[in-house]
Amino acid sequence: MLPLKPPFDFARSIRFWRRSTGELCEHTTVGVYRRVVLLDNRLVVLTLRSSGVIDAPIVAVELDGRAPEPAELAQLDPVVRWLLGDDTDLGAFYGSVATDPPLAGLAGRLYGLRAPRAPLWETLVWTICGQQISVAFAYVLKERLVQRYGEPFEAGGRTLYRFPSPDALAAADPADLTAMQFSRNKAGFITDLAQQIVSGRFDLDRLPEIPTNDAVAYLSSFRGIGPWTAEFLLLRALGRTDVFPAADAGLRQAVTRLYGTRLAEPALRAFAGPWGAWRGLVALYLLASLRDDE
DNA sequence: TTCCAGGACGACA
DNA sequence: TGTCGTCATGGA
Numbered sequence: 001m002l003p004l005k006p007p008f009d010f011a012r013s014i015r016f017w018r019r020s021t022g023e024l025c026e027h028t029t030v031g032v033y034r035r036v037v038l039l040d041n042r043l044v045v046l047t048l049r050s051s052g053v054i055d056a057p058i059v060a061v062e063l064d065g066r067a068p069e070p071a072e073l074a075q076l077d078p079v080v081r082w083l084l085g086d087d088t089d090l091g092a093f094y095g096s097v098a099t100d101p102p103l104a105g106l107a108g109r110l111y112g113l114r115a116p117r118a119p120l121w122e123t124l125v126w127t128i129c130g131q132q133i134s135v136a137f138a139y140v141l142k143e144r145l146v147q148r149y150g151e152p153f154e155a156g157g158r159t160l161y162r163f164p165s166p167d168a169l170a171a172a173d174p175a176d177l178t179a180m181q182f183s184r185n186k187a188g189f190i191t192d193l194a195q196q197i198v199s200g201r202f203d204l205d206r207l208p209e210i211p212t213n214d215a216v217a218y219l220s221s222f223r224g225i226g227p228w229t230a231e232f233l234l235l236r237a238l239g240r241t242d243v244f245p246a247a248d249a250g251l252r253q254a255v256t257r258l259y260g261t262r263l264a265e266p267a268l269r270a271f272a273g274p275w276g277a278w279r280g281l282v283a284l285y286l287l288a289s290l291r292d293d294e
Numbered sequence: 295t296t297c298c299a300g301g302a303c304g305a306c307a
Numbered sequence: 308t309g310t311c312g313t314c315a316t317g318g319a
Contacts, residue, residue, distance in 0.1 A: 131301040137316055138300080183315045185302070226302050236300095250300045287300080297319085306311085 001051060001058050002077060004086050008057035009112030010050035013084070016113065016288055017236065020139040024146045024161040025122065033116075035083075036153050036162045039063075039075060043162060045155040048080060054112040059084070065156055085239045088114045093241070093281045102258045106285050115239045115284050120204045121197070122163040123237035127229050128189050129182075144180040145169075145190075169194035189224025196222065207234070212242050235280050244272035244279035254286035 014033045018026070026035040031050035036043050045064050052058030061080060063072055081087070090112070097103040118126075125145070130138035149164035149172060169190055177187035196202035202222060207215050212234060219230035231245035245251060246269040255271065256262045263271060272279045 127300080128302095130299095132299070132314085133301090133316060134299045134318075136299095136318085140316090178315095181315065183313095185314060189302085224302070228301055232300070245300080248300050249298075253299095299316100299318090301314105303313090304311100305313105307309090 001060055002073075002080060003052075004057040004059060004081070004084060005088075006055045006057055007090055007112040008084070008086075008114060009054050009110075010048075010052075010057060010059065010084075012110065012113050012288075013116050016284070016291075017116065017118070019135055019291075020143075022139060022143055024143055024150065024159075025163050027158060027160060034155070034160065036155070036160050037079065039072070039079075043151075043153055045153070045160065046076065046079070048084075057112075083117055085114045085116055088239065088241065088281075090114055090281075093278050096275070096278050097282070103282065103285070106258065106289050110285055110288050113285065113288055115235065115241075115280070117239045118237050119163065120207065120233070120237045121166060124193070124204070124225075124229075124233055125163075125169070125190055127232050127236065128186055128193075128224060130232075131186065131229065141180065141182055141186075145177070145182075148176065148180070166194040166197040170198045185224070193222060193224055208238060212240050215240075216243070235283060239280070241280035242277045244269065244275075244283050246272060248283075248287075250287050250290055251283055254290050258286065258289060 011031050014028055018028050026033065028034070033048045035046055037046045047062035047065070049060040049062070051060045059080065061068060061073060061076055063076070068076060094107050097107050126142055129141045146161045146163060149168045150161035153160050153162055172191050174187035174191050177190065178184055193202060197204065210218070215234055216227065216230045219225045219233065220227060228245050228247040231243045232248065234240040234243045235245060246265045252263065252268060255268060272282060275282045
């Protein structure tokens, strides 16, 4: 049992980024999150169960369906906290948006939502899958890619996949991806980026260490990664609270719904500017508002 | 039929 | 430095 920093709405936060029931690399049900992770160079199934309330959140940790040994739990503690964004100070964020009635209302409705994180490489590929197409179709593309190049792992009667490694995708033939209905561009972006990671020219591991602006510039220097992809990746995979993917169609729609005015990208970026270090959480809450009715 | 989805690239002026 | 056409598919 790991006590987490309140407030934290486990179910809402876990559900937020996961919009497909066909997801192969992780499995979620109400209050439960499951994913294959690497621990001591072996693949294990990590299961997190919500066992608390929003103002006193506790998560129960399982490893391959059993309680972890104390030494394992010590290893998993930072992994779990990282995955669940346990370093996010929601209280400070709520204080900051209190001056903006629409946002303050949203923060109240979504109390306890914070950004769970995901592995960088997997999220980068996922974000490229999602460029310009509907989320539903992006999931179809990801599913095909994972089934073809991922590593299946049996866990409790269910097959979870380890996401395809850069090596696997570096060796992939772009024609295989176009046969799966990836556009020629996306097929090339993904295999090229995988090859550059394998060769060491592209180093995703340096991203957590560098400031957001530098990270966006570094990512954008690679073909296939534009501003939206760079910013979305930093928000989604690293939980950066200071990025605002102003080019995002969903964000534009959310702002239109909340404020009644449709803003183009420059105006949307200007809108987010004053929120400074909290722009990422503003983006998160706006995106979540689109699904608040579901 | 047209437009729009959790865009990016390359050609062109 | 901006603008425009193109790529892929599916739902509204």
